[in-house]
Amino acid sequence: MSGFPNRVLEVCNSRYQEIFGRYNSTSSxxxxxxxxxxxxxxxxxxxxxxxxxxxLDANDKKGTIKRVFSILVEGLxxxxxxxxxxxxxxxxxxxxxxxxxxxxxxxLANLVLNTDLKTVDERITKINDYDxxxxxxxxxxxxxxxxxxxxxxxxxxxxxxxxxSKNKLGYTFEEINDTLSCFTMExxxxxSKKE
Amino acid sequence: xxxxxxxxxxxxxxxxxxxxxxxxxxSGKSFPENSRKFxxxxxxxxDGFVPESEVCFDFNLDYISSSSVIAILEVLKxxxxxxxxxxxxxxxxxxxxxxxxxxxxxxxxxxxLTTISFEFQENLN
Numbered sequence: 287m288s289g290f291p292n293r294v295l296e297v298c299n300s301r302y303q304e305i306f307g308r309y310n311s312t313s314s315x316x317x318x319x320x321x322x323x324x325x326x327x328x329x330x331x332x333x334x335x336x337x338x339x340x341x342l343d344a345n346d347k348k349g350t351i352k353r354v355f356s357i358l359v360e361g362l363x364x365x366x367x368x369x370x371x372x373x374x375x376x377x378x379x380x381x382x383x384x385x386x387x388x389x390x391x392x393x394l395a396n397l398v399l400n401t402d403l404k405t406v407d408e409r410i411t412k413i414n415d416y417d418x419x420x421x422x423x424x425x426x427x428x429x430x431x432x433x434x435x436x437x438x439x440x441x442x443x444x445x446x447x448x449x450x451s452k453n454k455l456g457y458t459f460e461e462i463n464d465t466l467s468c469f470t471m472e473x474x475x476x477x478s479k480k481e
Numbered sequence: 482x483x484x485x486x487x488x489x490x491x492x493x494x495x496x497x498x499x500x501x502x503x504x505x506x507x508s509g510k511s512f513p514e515n516s517r518k519f520x521x522x523x524x525x526x527x528d529g530f531v532p533e534s535e536v537c538f539d540f541n542l543d544y545i546s547s548s549s550v551i552a553i554l555e556v557l558k559x560x561x562x563x564x565x566x567x568x569x570x571x572x573x574x575x576x577x578x579x580x581x582x583x584x585x586x587x588x589x590x591x592x593x594l595t596t597i598s599f600e601f602q603e604n605l606n
Contacts, residue, residue, distance in 0.1 A: 327514055331491045352544065352583060359512050359546050366514065429551060430594060442547035 294372035297462045298322075298395065301470060302380045305393050309384040315391075322380040330362045337383055344385065347478055353450040354390050357473050358383070360443045360450075361394040369396030370466060378468075389477050395470040403459055403467060413444055414454045421449055451475055485526040493519055494542060498526060506539045511553070512546035520552045527559040535569025541576035541604070545587055557595050564597065572598045579603050 290296040302322045309315045318340050319333055334355055341351045358381075365379045372378055379396040398406060416424060425445050448455055456472035482500050489495035494509035513519040538560055545553065557573070564571035575588035585601065592599040 327492070335491075348578075348580065349582075352581070355544065356546070356583075359544075363512070363514060363546065363548070426590065429554065429590065442550065446547040 291374055292372055294397065294462050294466060295376060295378050297460065298378045298380065298397070298468050301395060301460060301468050302382070305382055305470070305472075309382060309391065312386070314386045315384045316386070318383045318385055320380070320382040324377045325362055325366055325379060325381070327366070330359070330366070333362070333381065334358045350390075350475065350477055353452075354383075354392070354475055356450045357392055357447050357475065360447050361392065361471065361473070364443050365394060365396040368398075370399055372397065372466070385477075387477070390475040392473045392475070393470060394473070395468055397462075397466050398459070398469040400461065400465055400467055403469075406469065407459070410444055410455055410457055413448045416448075418449075421445065425449065447471075447473055482530060485523065487522065496523055498523070498530075500530065500532065503536065504539075505536060506541065507553075507556075508539075508541040510544040511542055511549040512544065513549065516546070516548040516552035517555075520556055523556055524559055527556070527563055530563055532563065532567045532569070532571075534567060536563070536567075536571050537574055538571065539574045539576065540588070542584060543578060543581070545584070550587060554591060554594060557591055557597060561595050561597055570598075572600060574600045574602055576602045576604050579605060 290299060299322060306317065306320060309317055319337055321329070321333065325333075337358060338351055338355055341354060362381065365377075369377045369379050377396070380394070382391075382393040384391045384393075413421065413424070425442065428441050428445065444455065451473045453474040453476070456474070458470050460468045460470070462468055484499040484501065485496060486498070487493075487496040489509045492510060492512045492514075494507050494511045497504060497506045499505070540553075560571055560573070573591075575585075575591075577584040577588065588599060588601060591597075
């Protein structure tokens with residue numbers, strides 16, 4: 287017995303354990319925050335505040351703190367708005383934030399429908415192919431035609447995450463069953479400490 | 482006309498629109514989960530607002546999520562319309578923290594996307 291009520295949760299959790307283990311096994315890396323399960327708006331607020339406080343304590347630059355804060359807000363709202371639910375109604379998802387001397391790593395995961403994989407993959411591939419100027423153009427285009435969906439999303443989330451990260455967005459899909467996959471993102475933010 | 486005052490919360494800004502005092506301000510952090518829903522009362526209020534002379538709207542935000550960026554553009558488009566209802570027009574004072582390029586850039590984008598005249602003001606820390 288795995289101890290999980292269903293296979294979807296089990297697969298997501300093994301992904302979570304794997305990333306957690308990978309960050310944890312690197313002696314230079316420190317895991318600041320991790321959560322597996324659902325994210326309420328209150329939890330989003332408290333986790334983002336907590337990371338902000340930890341970064342202030344670690345003497346990070348204000349700009350770096352704001353960029354990490356932004357990626358967390360965009361990523362977690364993305365999970366809440368678009369994360370699919372398993373057969374028991376759990377919005378299985380997770381977050382891990384790790385820090386070392388050079389960078390912050392933010393891992394985020396949620397369930398996606400297999401029928402949406404192609405759209406998500408194409409969207410991120412396009413963003414990763416773009417240079418800064420092209421990314422800004424795409425951002426302005428989406429902003430100009432900006433339509434906020436009924437869920438509250440606006441289509442700027444991934445673009446904003448890429449612009450704040452200033453690195454390529456890492457991502458993987460792991461198929462769980464005929465309907466669902468676990469979608470994991472890894473976003474890197476280079477660190478520049480105060481002099 | 483009645484004032485519109487919305488107190489700030491952890492993820493939503495403070496909104497203060499008082500025609501009597503000629504004071505219009507939006508400040509704080511903006512990352513509500515549903516930005517459109519959050520800014521709806523402000524949009525509705527602006528619909529009914531016919532100023533007698535020039536009005537200045539102060540924006541002093543220190544964090545704006547991506548969906549709020551779009552929702553605030555809708556607010557500015559509405560402010561643009563308010564400006565066409567009086568002779569004096571409208572202008573926006575856009576505050577940003579010293580060294581905070583991100584908030585400054587969002588203001589510059591808005592200046593490009595609207596016909597409102599923008600004044601940029603650095604908050605000194």
